[in-house]
Amino acid sequence: MNEGSMKKNNRNGLRPEYDFSSMQGGVRGKYAARYRAGTNLVLLDPEVAEAFPTDAAVNQTLRAVLDIAKEVRPPKQRRTFSSRRRKG
Numbered sequence: 001m002n003e004g005s006m007k008k009n010n011r012n013g014l015r016p017e018y019d020f021s022s023m024q025g026g027v028r029g030k031y032a033a034r035y036r037a038g039t040n041l042v043l044l045d046p047e048v049a050e051a052f053p054t055d056a057a058v059n060q061t062l063r064a065v066l067d068i069a070k071e072v073r074p075p076k077q078r079r080t081f082s083s084r085r086r087k088g
Helices: 032-037 046-051 055-072
Strands: none
Touching: none
């Protein structure tokens, strides 16, 4: 094997024919904000991840938990001025 073919040609390790500096219109991170806005990743513990084979299963279960929580939670009681005692 030719020893010269294993050497890197520039600091990025790209060959001279892949010089992207002459290309126009490229913007780094152009779609990054749009991607982040539509992505919400949550890291599950391994034992929890085993219980849910798909992301749809996780969403379905969490929606059920939210529905149950609404049913179990007592309604907030409104305070009225007549129920307050005046001090002093």
